[in-house]
Amino acid sequence: MAGQYGAYQNEIYLQGLGEQVPPFTTDPTRFEAAAREKLDDGPYGYVAGGAGSGATMRANRAAFDGWRIVPRMLTDATQRDLATTVLGTELPSPVLLAPVGVQSIVHPDGELATARAAAALGVPMVLSTASSNTIEDVAAANGAGTRWFQLYWPNDNEVTISILQRAKAAGFSTLVLTLDTWTLAWRPNDLDQAYLPFIRGIGTAIPFSDPAFRAKLAKSPEEDPTSAILQWIPMFTGTDHHWDQLPFLREHWDGPIVLKGIQHVDDARRAAEAGMDGIVVSNHGGRQVDGAVAALDVLPEIAAAVGDRLDVLFDSGVRTGADVLKALALGAKAVLLGRPYVYGLALGGEDGVRHAVRGILADLDLTLGLSGNRTLADLSPDTLRRM
Numbered sequence: 001m002a003g004q005y006g007a008y009q010n011e012i013y014l015q016g017l018g019e020q021v022p023p024f025t026t027d028p029t030r031f032e033a034a035a036r037e038k039l040d041d042g043p044y045g046y047v048a049g050g051a052g053s054g055a056t057m058r059a060n061r062a063a064f065d066g067w068r069i070v071p072r073m074l075t076d077a078t079q080r081d082l083a084t085t086v087l088g089t090e091l092p093s094p095v096l097l098a099p100v101g102v103q104s105i106v107h108p109d110g111e112l113a114t115a116r117a118a119a120a121l122g123v124p125m126v127l128s129t130a131s132s133n134t135i136e137d138v139a140a141a142n143g144a145g146t147r148w149f150q151l152y153w154p155n156d157n158e159v160t161i162s163i164l165q166r167a168k169a170a171g172f173s174t175l176v177l178t179l180d181t182w183t184l185a186w187r188p189n190d191l192d193q194a195y196l197p198f199i200r201g202i203g204t205a206i207p208f209s210d211p212a213f214r215a216k217l218a219k220s221p222e223e224d225p226t227s228a229i230l231q232w233i234p235m236f237t238g239t240d241h242h243w244d245q246l247p248f249l250r251e252h253w254d255g256p257i258v259l260k261g262i263q264h265v266d267d268a269r270r271a272a273e274a275g276m277d278g279i280v281v282s283n284h285g286g287r288q289v290d291g292a293v294a295a296l297d298v299l300p301e302i303a304a305a306v307g308d309r310l311d312v313l314f315d316s317g318v319r320t321g322a323d324v325l326k327a328l329a330l331g332a333k334a335v336l337l338g339r340p341y342v343y344g345l346a347l348g349g350e351d352g353v354r355h356a357v358r359g360i361l362a363d364l365d366l367t368l369g370l371s372g373n374r375t376l377a378d379l380s381p382d383t384l385r386r387m
């Protein structure tokens with residue numbers, strides 16, 4: 001479908017005839033500042049903040065700037081195709097929505113708005129274990145969309161199995177196991193305000209609605225939310241899991257499994273040896289190890305080492321179409337958008353997510369074509385130069 005995504009540009013220009021402008025900026029690097037105007041300090045600091053001094057968050061962005069695209073001419077790239085195949089499924093574009101917990105802190109519609117926008121755009125969403133809406137409600141909002149489920153692996157097998165069964169029954173096709181956040185990092189933004197959305201009960205919808213979890217409580221979460229939260233927290237933070245436990249998930253998940261938070265090439269090799277279907281090269285958007293290497297800086301060696309054995313996905317710092325193109329050229333099969341769509345949600349609910357994501361896809365489509373490429377298969381390290 002030629003120009004499928006780039007068409008958003010024409011749509012916006014045509015709106016100008018009716019003296020209309022987009023709901024908020026088309027520059028994703030300015031979404032954060034726009035959301036700052038709208039959000040209270042707690043939610044803003046939580047979303048925008050990172051671990052420690054923010055060094056890794058800055059490194060993630062700087063790493064993209066360290067590569068430049070070298071456009072090619074007279075290649076006839078007027079007809080583009082952004083389709084790609086990830087984990088055996090064809091996707092219309094190489095973009096997914098990253099798992100982000102507690103979305104109702106930025107907009108009352110929370111994950112339901114994200115699920116509707118994702119379905120409308122044909123972009124898969126990854127639902128967080130820390131969702132503020134239940135698995136079943138998000139599935140209903142996502143309808144015929146493609147949805148993956150992200151697991152924070154509880155240290156209770158009955159609860160784990162129950163959550164996995166619910167996700168499967170609700171049509172989540174792929175499991176994303178996040179490894180880098182078995183406990184929260186030192187996050188000054190949140191600590192200074194004593195702000196932890198989880199403690200406030202936002203983001204507990206999945207455990208609170210879970211029969212296996214509820215069976216363990218003396219009083220229901222409705223009767224006594226505080227003790228339910230206090231029981232859930234140690235079940236999923238500070239959890240101690242090992243490589244040799246991965247077969248347990250295989251046993252209880254009938255579908256592809258992706259490990260998220262891989263940053264070392266040896267861990268990527270271990271994932272391949274463990275028979276995993278994919279990895280997400282990610283440092284959680286700089287929210288976990290302050291001083292960690294930029295995710296983009298480790299992508300090329302990881303893709304070279306395991307790209308022929310599993311699907312290498314990428315996130316952390318992707319903001320623009322050019323960023324998506326760079327990550328793909330460096331070996332990612334697809335990228336996950338994080339904060340940009342969350343700011344879209346904050347700024348305009350479902351429509352805000354659509355505007356944010358359509359803009360990035362349009363920019364990707366145009367940047368791909370203007371740099372002389374027709375399909376994603378045309379991209380390679382040779383598309384880029386290191387600065």
Ligand SMILES: Cc1cc2nc3c(=O)[nH]c(=O)nc-3n(C[C@H](O)[C@H](O)[C@H](O)COP(=O)(O)O)c2cc1C
Nearest residue numbers: 047098099100101128178284285316317318338339
């Ligand atoms: C507010 C917020 C909440 C997040 N919650 C989760 C989560 O519940 N599970 C998870 O695997 N990753 C979570 N992440 C990490 C994202 O999936 C992704 O790795 C990260 O946002 C990428 O960095 P970027 O937003 O700077 O591009 C969260 C990120 C943010 C900003």
Ligand SMILES: O=C(O)C(=O)c1ccccc1
Nearest residue numbers: 101102130181198203287
């Ligand atoms: O804040 C995060 O980065 C995150 O992954 C998370 C952890 C616990 C609850 C909600 C989100």
